[in-house]
Amino acid sequence: MLDIRNLTVAVGDNKADGHKTILKDLSLNVEDGEVHVIFGPNGSGKTTLVQTLLGYPGYTIEEGTITFNGTDITTLSINERANLGLGVVFQYPPAVRGVKLNDMANLVSGHKGSDEIFDETAEYAKKLNMTEFLNRDVNHGFSGGEKKRAEVLQVLLQSPQMLLLDEPDSGVDVENVEIIGRMLNKFLQRDLKPMARKKSAIIITHLGYLLNFVKTDRAHVLCNGQFLCSGDSKEIYENILKNGFDKCENSCLYSVREEDANGCATKE
Numbered sequence: 001m002l003d004i005r006n007l008t009v010a011v012g013d014n015k016a017d018g019h020k021t022i023l024k025d026l027s028l029n030v031e032d033g034e035v036h037v038i039f040g041p042n043g044s045g046k047t048t049l050v051q052t053l054l055g056y057p058g059y060t061i062e063e064g065t066i067t068f069n070g071t072d073i074t075t076l077s078i079n080e081r082a083n084l085g086l087g088v089v090f091q092y093p094p095a096v097r098g099v100k101l102n103d104m105a106n107l108v109s110g111h112k113g114s115d116e117i118f119d120e121t122a123e124y125a126k127k128l129n130m131t132e133f134l135n136r137d138v139n140h141g142f143s144g145g146e147k148k149r150a151e152v153l154q155v156l157l158q159s160p161q162m163l164l165l166d167e168p169d170s171g172v173d174v175e176n177v178e179i180i181g182r183m184l185n186k187f188l189q190r191d192l193k194p195m196a197r198k199k200s201a202i203i204i205t206h207l208g209y210l211l212n213f214v215k216t217d218r219a220h221v222l223c224n225g226q227f228l229c230s231g232d233s234k235e236i237y238e239n240i241l242k243n244g245f246d247k248c249e250n251s252c253l254y255s256v257r258e259e260d261a262n263g264c265a266t267k268e
Contacts, residue, residue: 001162001200002030002053007064009045009052021062022048024225030162033197035188037211037233038204040222041245046204047091049222050166053202054088055081069161087160089151091167091204096138101130101150104138109157124153127183144171152180156187163188163201169210181213190215208237221245 007026012019022045030036040046052059053066055078066074073081096104105121106114117125117134125131128149139147148168155163165184169177189197203210211233219233223245229236 001032001034001069002028002202003065003067004028004053005065005067007052007066008062009048009064010060010062011048011058012060022225023052025063026226027064028220028227030200030202033189033194033200034217035190035201035203035214037216037219038202038222039206039208039219039236039240039245040204044222044245045225046222047166048225050088050164050202050204053081053164054078054086082158082160085161086164087155087158087162088164089148089155089166089168091170093139093147093151095140095142097140099138100135101138101153102134104154105134105157108154109159121153121157124156124183128153128179145173145176148172148180149176152183156183161199163199163203165201165203165205167204167206169205169207174209177207177209178213181210184210185214188214208241211237 005027007023008021009023009026010019010021026045026049028036038046038049048059052061055073055076061074064074065072068081068084068086071084073084076084102115102117102121105125106112106116106118109118109120111118121134122131125134130146130149130153133142133146133150136142139150142150148171152168163184168180168184172180184201185191188199188201203214203216205211216233218230219236220230221228221236221240
């Protein structure tokens with residue numbers, strides 16, 4: 001579904017504006033129905049990857065290509081990529097004064113201009129504990145968990161083929177992580193057999209607690225704009241908890257090249 005090849009990305013238009021290369025010769029392949037998780041310390045390039053996949057302004061692709069469902073989207077606009085089936089849950093979703101959450105729900109689900117609360121919206125809102133927020137301005141005065149649940153509500157109604165989730169568990173309490181995780185697991189068809197799954201996702205997370213509720217196929221550790229290792233999600237996460245990212249950076253460079261699936265900090 002998603003094929004990233006030799007991607008090098010810089011932020012900023014020129015050196016005077018702080019032009020800096022963030023992602024360096026990065027490659028990643030996500031098949032139909034797969035869910036990948038990306039770990040990494042702050043400043044490693046995780047959000048840059050998401051913004052680049054979206055086609056967000058200010059992120060310059062210096063080398064490499066991005067192919068989505070057989071279409072080269074490297075130079076496409078945000079709306080073109082969204083229309084092809086990319087959806088995102090932002091790390092820091094903005095408040096939108098004057099626009100009700102239900103208005104946004106109707107917009108993304110194809111009911112633009114209607115004030116009605118449609119059945120699908122009502123069902124998702126109930127499961128996400130967002131019913132009372134439908135007539136409030138989008139994210140205005142929402143807590144961290146409420147913002148993330150509102151984001152998930154919108155992206156589920158958009159029903160993209162591939163979800164990009166930028167730290168959906170940051171600033172969210174344990175109860176809300178469980179609610180979000182179970183909804184995402186259902187949407188991503190993780191209860192079906194692998195061949196029957198049609199939705200894919202990339203999940204960026206620091207906490208890892210979301211993995212208790214969303215079944216993932218593969219994990220990657222991103223440090224200094226490069227993948228240092230890839231493998232089993234649980235094993236890599238446990239190694240991160242035990243050894244931290246510093247040891248990953250010092251000892252995992254061999255893992256990707258040798259297709260080692262043992263996770264981080266496997267060499268002293």
